[in-house]
Amino acid sequence: MNEGWFFIIVLVIILVMVLSSLIDWKLVATLILNLFIREKTSGGEAETPYVIDPSVPLDPYRVDKPAFVKKKIDLLNSYKVIVDGFNLIHAMARVYRLNDEQFKNSIDILSKCLTDALPDKDIHVVIKNLKLQSSNKEELLKEKFITNLIDLSNKYYVTYHVASTNRSISGEEHVLKGRDDFLVIYLASYDGYIISNDKFKDFGKLHLVPAFNHIEIKGGEIKKIESIEPKSFFNMMGKPFIGNHLYHKFTTHDIAKERGIVNGDVLIDENNDINIFFVPTV
Numbered sequence: 001m002n003e004g005w006f007f008i009i010v011l012v013i014i015l016v017m018v019l020s021s022l023i024d025w026k027l028v029a030t031l032i033l034n035l036f037i038r039e040k041t042s043g044g045e046a047e048t049p050y051v052i053d054p055s056v057p058l059d060p061y062r063v064d065k066p067a068f069v070k071k072k073i074d075l076l077n078s079y080k081v082i083v084d085g086f087n088l089i090h091a092m093a094r095v096y097r098l099n100d101e102q103f104k105n106s107i108d109i110l111s112k113c114l115t116d117a118l119p120d121k122d123i124h125v126v127i128k129n130l131k132l133q134s135s136n137k138e139e140l141l142k143e144k145f146i147t148n149l150i151d152l153s154n155k156y157y158v159t160y161h162v163a164s165t166n167r168s169i170s171g172e173e174h175v176l177k178g179r180d181d182f183l184v185i186y187l188a189s190y191d192g193y194i195i196s197n198d199k200f201k202d203f204g205k206l207h208l209v210p211a212f213n214h215i216e217i218k219g220g221e222i223k224k225i226e227s228i229e230p231k232s233f234f235n236m237m238g239k240p241f242i243g244n245h246l247y248h249k250f251t252t253h254d255i256a257k258e259r260g261i262v263n264g265d266v267l268i269d270e271n272n273d274i275n276i277f278f279v280p281t282v
Helices: 003-022 025-040 085-096 100-104 106-117 144-155 179-188 203-208 230-236 253-259
Strands: 071-073 080-084 122-129 158-165 192-195 212-218 221-228 245-250 266-268 274-278
Touching (some): 085 100, 085 106, 106 144, 144 212, 179 203, 179 212
Parallel strands (some): 080 192
């Protein structure tokens, strides 16, 4: 090989290395996937893709790129549905701009939304209340937060799970306050779907969560009060995965009608994420 060819080969290698460092290959793969999905959904027999329009007022699907619906699925009837309560409530409050009075009744509104969307499912709502420190049933029955949940458990076919504390939490870092995150995953182990937009990035640290009280309320009464020590159960738990982790999307009746979405629809998007759509009456 003469020096001219050697010099050209070296230049080509350097050019490839420079371009490789500049190109976002994940973005390239995403663009190719988008083209593939757009091609697959453009035929006469395929469903028309639902394209996200970020300009629609109160539209909860504000993401960086359009998401195309690939497939509608049904949930297994034998599986429980474990709901990350305040994660959904805060999303619902933002989308619908709930006023102070509505927010006070947000667990009631959410419960109606869940039972309307999933009428035949075993629904469990996890809520954190770090102001409650007692594990005594008589003392808990004097707490308005608990008595309100007891009333709601008579109104809706929903089991409520309160993750409370058994000590002061002053100064704790965020992950150590994740009693509700731990309880959601704990309850969903083996036979449950999780509904939450939390990606549970701190999953690997949840064994550090201090022991807490778990109060279960169903059918108008406190069914269970127990102390849970996360480090004792952590090794038996698995991180939420694509098959059992549902991301929630709240939308309005007009947008749902326009896009052919029905309350409680479970749809897989282009990222293979499973999304459940809610169209509540607020």
